[in-house]
Amino acid sequence: METVNVEGVILNTTNFGNSNRVVTIYTKELGKLEVNAYSCRKARSPLSGAIQMFNHICAEISQGPHVDTIRDAEVINFFPNLTADIDRLSYASIFFEVVNKMTLPKICEVEVYNLLVESLPILDKKNPQVAALISITKFMELTGFQLNFESCVRCGKKILGTASLCLDEGGAVCENCTHGAVKGYSYSENLRATFENFLHYDFQTTKEINFSSRQIQTAEKILFRHVQNILGQELRSINFLRQLQP
Ligand SMILES: [Zn+2]
Structure with missing residues (x-):
């Protein structure tokens, strides 16, 4: 089992069992990880303060064949x-x-x-x-x-004045292309x-x-x-x- 140190921001947490959480962290080193944090909801757990959504943390993670586990975490910044x-x-x-x-x-x-x-x-x-x-x-x-905010997705011309914004087409459509209709x-x-x-x-x-x-x-x-x-x-x-x- 390999242990890695990462810095990351907690995107989401989901409780499971009596005191555990699945934590989704977007890390600088490895991108988005889903890791288990065992017993982190117990008051005396060293993880309890750090494993909260929106926290910016550094963490030690053990990478298993199927599941990664967070072993230690420290808050860099909280909001x-x-x-x-x-x-x-x-x-x-x-x-x-x-x-x-x-x-x-x-x-x-x-x-x-x-x-x-x-x-x-x-x-x-x-x-x-x-x-x-x-x-x-x-x-x-x-x-x-x-x-596409700047140019018409149909004719490519820079958008000037009023135009349409069409989500199905991926952005702005100029008045020429819509014949003046929105x-x-x-x-x-x-x-x-x-x-x-x-x-x-x-x-x-x-x-x-x-x-x-x-x-x-x-x-x-x-x-x-x-x-x-x-x-x-x-x-x-x-x-x-x-x-x-x-
Ligand atoms: Zn156009």
Whole structure:
């Protein structure tokens, strides 16, 4: 049995048995891993503090022929606001469920790991809705499932003025190609600027996140629909958020 040391972000945890958990960690070294954490729900377990969703940890993992087991874990960083505020928790959970569902195990993509590490502080402290949409937009760019925001998916011309955004076709369709009718979502210049700002958002900036709430609502609707279309399923975290909303 080989033991490896990894750094990772906890994407999900599922309880099993009286005191155990299956933990999904996106690691810097090995990509996404699903590992068993035995007895971690016992108060005196050395793992109990570290094995919590959203924690950034370093861990020692024993790799068995069928099952990997986490032996030791230490918290590098944790984000107390994420679990203290239901809105923040919901949006952070959506981003984490998207990453969990759209990545394959044991395929290492360090950009995905870096995105998780960089997004956690803004999910914890800034506008959680905008923080989640920025993170999902950047993640879609990394996975290659991004909608084409800039040019028409049919004729290739740069989009100017109002156009359509058509999820079935993978992005923007210009007015020439739709003969002036809206196909899918109406795609205004403001909405296009919002997606561009998400994509190029600098996680290191100290500036407050400031976007128009109307554009944010539309961008959310489009991004969530797009992700769920790709996955071919509704996300539990998105349904949970909908239940919270009036
Ligand atoms: Zn066109």
